[in-house]
Amino acid sequence: GENVEQHPSTLSVQEGDSAVIKCTYSDSASNYFPWYKQELGKRPQLIIDIRSNVGEKKDQRIAVTLNKTAKHFSLHITETQPEDSAVYFCAASEGPNFGNEKLTFGTGTRLTIIP
Amino acid sequence: DVKVTQSSRYLVKRTGEKVFLECVQDMDHENMFWYRQDPGLGLRLIYFSYDVKMKEKGDIPEGYSVSREKKERFSLILESASTNQTSMYLCASSPIRRASGNTIYFGEGSWLTVV
Numbered sequence: 389g390e391n392v393e394q395h396p397s398t399l400s401v402q403e404g405d406s407a408v409i410k411c412t413y414s415d416s417a418s419n420y421f422p423w424y425k426q427e428l429g430k431r432p433q434l435i436i437d438i439r440s441n442v443g444e445k446k447d448q449r450i451a452v453t454l455n456k457t458a459k460h461f462s463l464h465i466t467e468t469q470p471e472d473s474a475v476y477f478c479a480a481s482e483g484p485n486f487g488n489e490k491l492t493f494g495t496g497t498r499l500t501i502i503p
Numbered sequence: 504d505v506k507v508t509q510s511s512r513y514l515v516k517r518t519g520e521k522v523f524l525e526c527v528q529d530m531d532h533e534n535m536f537w538y539r540q541d542p543g544l545g546l547r548l549i550y551f552s553y554d555v556k557m558k559e560k561g562d563i564p565e566g567y568s569v570s571r572e573k574k575e576r577f578s579l580i581l582e583s584a585s586t587n588q589t590s591m592y593l594c595a596s597s598p599i600r601r602a603s604g605n606t607i608y609f610g611e612g613s614w615l616t617v618v
Contacts, residue, residue, distance in 0.1 A: 389562065394545070397543070422606070430611070431593070431609040431610060431611050431612060432546070432593070432609050433609070434606045434607075437606070477545060477546060490536075490548065490551060490561075491548075491607060492548070492562075493538075493545045493546040493547070494545055495543060495544060495545035496543075496545045496546075
């Protein structure tokens with residue numbers, strides 16, 4: 389099955405600087421790569437996703453890049469703010485199967501923004 | 504707005520007890536999932552279901568079973584709870600994917616402590 393590795397496990401960044409979280413995946417058939425943000429005591433929520441036919445996607449201060457050849461994708465957060473402090477999870481899907489969406493998650497990155 | 508509701512936020516059970524974790528979604532989603540979240544291990548898939556009365560094992564099904572008698576409800580069962588099942592349990596749902604990738608929506612989570 390799919391295996392997703394995520395680095396770093398913890399990341400501290402000065403407010404206003406950029407943060408980058410990286411993930412690699414093992415199954416070349418994976419074609420959907422979402423990122424989830426989980427604030428303390430809350431549910432994970434989707435913040436951005438990318439599909440295999442796109443190399444980069446941006447939404448305001450958040451961007452995701454995908455390198456299918458190398459099987460890695462990254463989350464970039466620019467101009468970080470205190471509310472960006474959370475745990476971030478990357479994930480990869482194993483592809484369509486009877487219309488299912490089964491995600492394999494990375495182990496998470498705890499991002500702390502230092503005021 | 505999608506709502507995934509987990510009936511119990513906090514539970515304390517004794518070793519050997521049978522435990523039921525209930526999850527209900529109100530968006531007529533075909534797919535439902537149970538994940539377990541542990542520090543440093545991320546979110547690991549226990550079981551998922553893509554239709555009523557259908558179930559598929561995830562990555563860590565041992566010690567768990569599930570039930571999906573109605574489309575909106577997906578139950579996780581611990582037949583005989585053990586201390587190593589102390590964890591946060593997250594239910595999620597998603598529609599059948601019609602393109603490459605569909606968002607999955609999480610519940611608030613159930614914190615289970617087995618003593």
